[in-house]
Amino acid sequence: MIFYIARRLVWTIVVVFCVIGITYIVFYKLPAGNPALRFAGHSPTQQEITEIEHRLGLDKPWYVQFGKFAYHFFAGDQYGWPGLGYTFASGASVKSLVFSRAPRTLLLIAGAAILWLLSGVAIGVISAVRRRSLTDRFAMGFALFGISTPVFWLGLMMLYIFWSRLGWTAGTGYVSPASSVGGFFSHMILPWITLALLYAAFYARMTRNNLLETLGEDYIRTARAKGLSERRVIFKHGLRASLTPIVTMFGMDIALLVGGAVITESVFNLQGLGYLAINSATNQDLPIVAGVVLLAAVAVALANLVVDILYAFIDPRVRYA
Amino acid sequence: MSSNDDLLLDVRGLTIRFPTSDGIVQAVTDVSYTLSRGETLGVVGESGSGKSVSNLATMGLLNRKRTLISGEILFRGRDLLTLPQDELRKVRGKEIAMVFQDPFASLHPMYRVGDQIAEAALAHANISKEAALARAVELLDHVGIPNARNRARDYPHQFSGGMRQRAMIAMALVHNPSVLICDEPTTALDVTVQAQILELIEEVKREYNIGVILVTHDLGVVAETANSVMVMYAGRIMEYGPAEQVFGRPQHPYAWGLLDSMPSIEQRLERLVPIEGAPPSLIAPPSGCPFHPRCPYRFEPCPTEVPPLVAPVPDAHPDACHLPWERKVELGTQRSLLARDAA
Numbered sequence: 001m002i003f004y005i006a007r008r009l010v011w012t013i014v015v016v017f018c019v020i021g022i023t024y025i026v027f028y029k030l031p032a033g034n035p036a037l038r039f040a041g042h043s044p045t046q047q048e049i050t051e052i053e054h055r056l057g058l059d060k061p062w063y064v065q066f067g068k069f070a071y072h073f074f075a076g077d078q079y080g081w082p083g084l085g086y087t088f089a090s091g092a093s094v095k096s097l098v099f100s101r102a103p104r105t106l107l108l109i110a111g112a113a114i115l116w117l118l119s120g121v122a123i124g125v126i127s128a129v130r131r132r133s134l135t136d137r138f139a140m141g142f143a144l145f146g147i148s149t150p151v152f153w154l155g156l157m158m159l160y161i162f163w164s165r166l167g168w169t170a171g172t173g174y175v176s177p178a179s180s181v182g183g184f185f186s187h188m189i190l191p192w193i194t195l196a197l198l199y200a201a202f203y204a205r206m207t208r209n210n211l212l213e214t215l216g217e218d219y220i221r222t223a224r225a226k227g228l229s230e231r232r233v234i235f236k237h238g239l240r241a242s243l244t245p246i247v248t249m250f251g252m253d254i255a256l257l258v259g260g261a262v263i264t265e266s267v268f269n270l271q272g273l274g275y276l277a278i279n280s281a282t283n284q285d286l287p288i289v290a291g292v293v294l295l296a297a298v299a300v301a302l303a304n305l306v307v308d309i310l311y312a313f314i315d316p317r318v319r320y321a
Numbered sequence: 322m323s324s325n326d327d328l329l330l331d332v333r334g335l336t337i338r339f340p341t342s343d344g345i346v347q348a349v350t351d352v353s354y355t356l357s358r359g360e361t362l363g364v365v366g367e368s369g370s371g372k373s374v375s376n377l378a379t380m381g382l383l384n385r386k387r388t389l390i391s392g393e394i395l396f397r398g399r400d401l402l403t404l405p406q407d408e409l410r411k412v413r414g415k416e417i418a419m420v421f422q423d424p425f426a427s428l429h430p431m432y433r434v435g436d437q438i439a440e441a442a443l444a445h446a447n448i449s450k451e452a453a454l455a456r457a458v459e460l461l462d463h464v465g466i467p468n469a470r471n472r473a474r475d476y477p478h479q480f481s482g483g484m485r486q487r488a489m490i491a492m493a494l495v496h497n498p499s500v501l502i503c504d505e506p507t508t509a510l511d512v513t514v515q516a517q518i519l520e521l522i523e524e525v526k527r528e529y530n531i532g533v534i535l536v537t538h539d540l541g542v543v544a545e546t547a548n549s550v551m552v553m554y555a556g557r558i559m560e561y562g563p564a565e566q567v568f569g570r571p572q573h574p575y576a577w578g579l580l581d582s583m584p585s586i587e588q589r590l591e592r593l594v595p596i597e598g599a600p601p602s603l604i605a606p607p608s609g610c611p612f613h614p615r616c617p618y619r620f621e622p623c624p625t626e627v628p629p630l631v632a633p634v635p636d637a638h639p640d641a642c643h644l645p646w647e648r649k650v651e652l653g654t655q656r657s658l659l660a661r662d663a664a
Contacts, residue, residue: 218426226441227414
């Protein structure tokens with residue numbers, strides 16, 4: 001078990017290193033044009049450019065530049081850890097920018113994840129147990145709706161109905177839970193539901209299909225043959241075995257959302273990480289985009305690690321593989 | 322009193338139908354048999370002959386909503402088919418236990434073997450978890466798992482096929498059941514292990530004085546262990562009687578076919594005769610005797626009339642065949658002469 005975790009850990013570090021390499025190439029080597037020009041302002045002299053190139057380290061060979069880039073990420077730079085450099089536009093620290101936006105995105109994801117996991121798995125289990133019943137048809141109809149509905153449309157509808165028409169919730173924008181807990185929930189409930197719906201639909205379908213498949217297994221028949229109650233057969237024997245793919249999906253989905261909740265963030269004007277990345281991309285402020293991408297990629301790698309370790313706890317066969 | 326107390330199962334006119342979108346599957350039709358203490362009933366037949374389904378009905382493991390079942394399955398006088406679900410659950414695993422075909426798939430891959438057996442113990446007894454685990458270890462030891470205390474902490478994938486089947490038998494024995502149903506318990510195992518498992522089942526039967534139903538398509542297995550034999554085809558009983566009679570003096574052409582298609586050490590291999598044709602569809606089974614399309618001896622009543630399961634003469638055992646008794650004797654004698662010539 002320890003060996004297994006250690007192996008996974010080493011792999012994660014390798015992956016993170018590759019991610020840094022690719023990020024560096026994509027954002028610092030491939031873009032056309034001299035970054036020094038962006039810093040220099042209007043019609044700079046050749047001397048100014050050379051000076052800036054020297055200050056930014058652009059006159060050093062690429063491997064030295066990459067070495068510094070990677071070193072800063074792991075060990076931190078003048079703005080602290082992790083070192084992500086500074087922006088083209090203002091020269092401000094990318095790290096502080098990213099970190100000021102991150103809580104919004106993370107809280108959005110966390111709330112939505114709790115909603116979709118609980119509702120999705122619950123709906124899936126009920127559907128599987130009452131297969132072909134009216135409840136099942138209704139639940140799967142809901143799942144189809146959730147999967148087919150565009151997020152921006154759903155978000156706008158939510159706002160229209162619950163904010164504009166009914167006035168039950170607050171509208172767009174973000175209120176920090178530190179300043180007002182009630183305001184935070186009132187602002188977040190609609191984005192949570194909007195983001196959760198699509199995933200809840202996927203999870204309901206997946207739970208239903210996995211559970212139905214598992215309930216057809218021989219060991220479920222054995223469990224029934226022991227004289228166990230149907231509840232125990234389904235929850236202890238059935239759900240346990242159906243959980244593995246759901247855990248995988250869950251880890252990946254959460255990680256991908258770190259950079260991928262853009263539409264929900266935009267509709268509800270939450271100005272989180274996705275919003276920051278899109279904005280910076282249109283302004284060609286590449287260090288910020290690189291910072292967000294790097295963090296999102298690291299989140300995916302870490303989620304993978306967590307999933308792999310959870311896997312070993314759920315399924316003993318994995319530990320020996 | 323003894324004979325009545327010894328009668329464990331009395332199945333009468335069991336008929337099982339599965340409605341599907343393609344039509345109604347006539348899985349089991351009018352099947353009657355009994356099982357007593359100390360008896361091993363061998364049930365043989367090709368795949369899809371209804372062997373397993375009738376036992377699943379006994380265990381109450383068929384979905385009642387999606388299955389049409391008629392007849393009676395009397396277990397010590399109580400009809401299992403009309404018993405409420407929660408009453409039935411108290412019988413299942415406690416008084417009637419089952420060992421399944423594929424030990425690789427029958428144990429939950431994510432729980433320790435000992436825990437799975439302990440769970441069976443806890444299902445019907447109000448005991449502590451420790452006591453249940455101790456019982457699991459005791460049973461694993463009893464069915465011949467070496468170092469049972471440690472092996473109980475293993476997961477199924479750390480067990481060999483034979484060990485898993487031993488664990489399944491241990492699980493079945495948790496509550497000292499009076500009926501043990503073994504559904505092709507050796508099919509998935511190596512030949513050498515098969516013999517050990519059959520021996521274990523025999524030991525268990527003698528030791529606990531229980532009734533065993535042994536479902537198999539391996540006639541050799543039945544010949545070795547069964548007291549009585551039931552030959553099934555297309556959901557019906559073709560022949561039913563004491564093992565030495567069914568093997569020594571088989572009366573039904575299907576039983577002859579089965580025996581002739583079985584390799585044996587005495588007969589040379591080129592004498593292996595397959596039964597021509599394939600088992601019938603259970604959605605649209607043949608009219609009359611279900612075996613008539615494949616039967617070399619069919620005559621005028623076979624395609625139209627279903628032969629009843631009756632003993633043709635008083636000292637014979639019941640079979641379901643239209644052939645007159647004299648003809649059966651004649652053909653049976655020819656068969657045994659052929660066999661002797663070949664030997």
